[in-house]
Amino acid sequence: MNALLDIQDLTVEYDRHRVLDGVSLAVRAGEILGIIGETGSGKTTLARAVAGLAPVRGGRIAFDGAELTALRGRALRAWRRTGALQYIFQDPLRALDPQHTVAAAVGEGLAVAGGRRPGEIAEQVAAALTRVGLDPALASRRPGEISGGQRQRVLLARALAVGPRLLLCDEPVSALDASNRNHVLRLLAGLRNTAGVSVVVITHDLSSLAGIADRVAVLYGGRLVEHGPIQDVLTAPRHPYTALLAASSPSVRREHPVPAARLRGTGDGMTHPGGCVYAVRCPFATAECATAPELSSVDGDRAVACHHAGTWRARLGAGAGDLAEVPA
C-alpha cells in the first residue's frame, strides 16, 4: 500500500537528550492511525517532528514522496502554505491567539496562503465552522468567550479550512468529557470517510480510539514497540506494554480479561543502556533484554519489538506471584 507519510528511522534530541529513537512508521492515504503511550514516550515529539517543530537529528520524513526534513526557510514556508499537512495542538486555549476572533483564527491559514479575497475567506471560514458542527455566528467571538469543546472544534475547523490531506492531532480529546470526546473523534472519522483525509490521533482513550481508528502505534521511551491494526493489537497485544495499556483502560463493565496488576513489573528490573527500553518495568524481562529488540513483522501487517513477543503470554498463565520472581 502506498504511504502518504513515510517516517524512516526518525531520531529527535533535545539538548542531547534522545526523545525519539529510530522510529519508522507509515501513514497510509485515507487511514486513521492512533498513537498511544505515556507521558514522555515521545508521541507528541513524533507529531511535532513531522510538523517540523522538533529538532530532527537523524532519519527522514517523506510526505507523498517529498522529503520534509531538508526543507528550510522559503521552501519550508511554501510547503506549509499548501496546507497539505496540519498539526492540531493539544490545548486550544494556548494554540489560539486570545486577541483574535474565531473568524481570524480559522481564516489565518487561508490569509497566509494568499490569493483569496476577504469575502472568499469569510465564506470558507463559515463553511469550515459548519463542517465541525459550530454555528458560524461564533465567528465574531474570541477564544475566551466560548466553551472548551467549542474551542477544540475551532482548532479543527482552522485546520480543515486549508484543505489538508493529513491531520496530526495531539491529544485532541483529553480535556473533554465523554460526549464531547466522541463528538470530536466522530468528526475526524467523518473527514476520513467523506474527504479521504488521513488522520493521526494521539490519545489516552483506547476504547473510543478503537471505535474510529484503523491502526495503532504504541510508543514507549522514545521507541516504537508495537504497531498494527488496532482491533488486533488491543485484543491480542504482542508487546507486554501494549497489554498493560489495554488492561489499564477503565471500563464501565469492569471486565478485564487480564488484570493490569499481573502485567505490572516491580520496577526493579534491570536497566541496560542500549537494551530494551521497557525491561525495567517488564515482568517478563530476561537476560536477553539487555540488547534492544528490533521491530519485526508478525502476522503480516503487525510489528512488535520484544524478545519475548511470542512467549510472555504463556508465562502469564503461571500467576502473578510467579511472574515477579522470574530471574532477570
Place this chain on the structure above:
Amino acid sequence: MRRLALAALAVVALLAVAGGLLAPHDPLAQDPDLALHAPTWAHPFGTDYLGRDVFSRLLAGTGTTVAAAVESVGVGLLLGVVPGLASLWLGRGVEWVLLRAVDALMTLPFIVFAVAVTGILGNGLTQAMIAIGMLFAPLFFRVTRAAGLALTRAQYVEAAELFGASRSRILRTHVWGKVLPTVAVTAAQATGGALLAVSSLSFLGIGVQPPAPTWGGVLASDLGFLAQQPWAPVIPAALIALTVAALNTLADDRGTLRVAR
C-alpha cells in the same frame, strides 16, 4: 477618565501650536519692578526672578517642550522597539550584538553623553533630543523584548508558522498587538521623563537656549527661588504631571488598546 485625558491632551496640543499667540504678555519681556511677584489678574501665575510673566512663558514654551519630548521619545522608540523585535526574531547572532550594544549604552552617564552628542552634532534642540532619545532606546529595547519574549514560544505563533506565515506577518498579526500596550505605557512614561530632561539640559546650556521658555525651564528657575516663592514650582510641575498622567491614563485604557489594534 479616557475623555478627561483626551481633553487634557487636546488642550496641550492646542497650546503647543498656538500657545505663543495666546500669551497675554511677551514671554521674554523683563520687568525688574515686578520680580518674584505673587499672582495678580495681570499675571495669573505670578512672575519669575526677572519679572517675566510665568503664565505667558508656560503658554509660549508648550510648543518647544512638546516638540522636544515627542522628538526624543520618537528617537527612543525607533532605536529601541525595532532592535527589540529584531533581537527576538533575527537569530542568536543579531540578538547577541544588540544585547551588548544596549548594555554599553546603559553604562553611559546621561549628561556626559548629551554633551558628547551635541559636541559632535552641534548644539541645538534636535541634537540634544537625539541624545536623550538614544538614552531612552535601551528602555524601549528591554520593554519590547520582555513583552515579546514569551510570544516567540507561544503556541499560536507556532501555529501561524505552521501555516507558512512570514516573520513580518507574525509580528504584525500576533506580536504587535501584545507588545504595543506595554510600549505605549512606556512611551507615556518616557514623555514625562523627556519633559524634565529638556529642562536639565537647558540648565547646562544644551538644547534650548536660556531665554527661550520651556516648562522644564520655568520649573528649574522657580526651584532656585523656593525661599521667596515656595508655591511657584507647583504650577509648572502640575502642568508636567497632568500631561504625563493624561498620557498614562490613555496608555492604560482598554479602549486605546482596541483602537491601537
Place this chain on the structure above:
Amino acid sequence: MLRVEDLHLTVGGDLEAVRQVSLTVGRGESLGLVGESGSGKTLTCRAVLGVLPPGVAVSRGRIALGDTDLTALDRRGWDRVRGNRIAAVFQDPASYLNPSLTVGRQLAEQLRLKRGLPRGETRAAAVALLEAMGIRRAPAVFDQYPHELSGGMLQRTLIAIAVAGRPDLLVADEATTALDPAVQAEVLDLLRQLREERGLALLLVSHDLAVVAEVCDRVAVFYAGEIVEHGPTDEVIANPRHPYTEALLRVASLGDWRRRDLEVIPGRPPELGAFSTGCRFAERCAHFTERCGTPVPLSTVDGRTVRCHRAAELALVGA
C-alpha cells in the same frame, strides 16, 4: 458515617447550583459522584470538605459525619475534622505540595501533627506509609523534592499524606484524571486496596463513568445540580433507570475494542440560572413527553433513587 441530607447550595445568594442532594457513605464503602463539569458533583464534595468557593453557601440541608454536624462547624472544629476524619486528594497533586521541601518531610510533618508521633519516629513511619502506598524505594523517595517525582508518585505521596491522620473518609476529586492510563489504573487499585485493608470510606468524584465503575459500589449520577439516579453501580450500569444515565453509558468506555459509530449526547446542559422547573434533562432527552415539564420528584425504582417521571415505564439499555 457520612450523611448528606437534602443539601442545597447557592451561588451569590440566589442562584441554586445544587439542589436536593442526599447521600450516605458507610464505613469501608465507596460512592462515586459522576457528571459533566458544572453538574454540581464537585461543589457537593467541596461542601463535604468545608471548602466551598467564595460566594457559594449551603442554603439548606445538613451534612453529618458520624455525630458531627459539619455544616455547623467553625474553623477550629474543621481543624479537628480535616485530616483526622476526612481527607482529600485532588487532580493536580503538585500544587498541594511545597516545592521547596522534600516529600518525606511534608509527610513526616503530617504524621507528627495528626498522629502525635515524636520526631525520632516520623521518618520510619513515613517510609513505611510510602511503601504501603506502593512506592518502591521509599527511603530514597522520602528525600526527594516534588519536582523529581512523576505525577503518579506525587499522587501516591499525597494519598499517603491524606491517610496519615487515619481518616474515616477519603474524598478523591478527579484524582486520577490527569494521570497516564497505566498509572491511573495503579492509583485506582491503590484506592480499592486502602478501602479493603483499612476500612476507608471513599467518595470518588469523576467525569468518567468508567473510572467510577472501576472503584465504587454505589454511584450517584449528577445532572445540572441534581442527582438524577443513585444506586448500586452494577445495577445502575446493567439496567439504568434514568435516560441521562443511559446516555452516559452510551458514550462511556466499555473496555472493548469494537469498531463502531461513537455516540454523543446531543445538546448541552442548561446554564446555571436557566434550569427549568420540570426535568432539567428534558430538552436533550429522547424519551421526552408532556409530563416532563412538571417538577420531578425523586422516586424509588428497583432499589434505587431516580428523578424521572417515566423511570418505571422506560426500557433503557445498559452496558
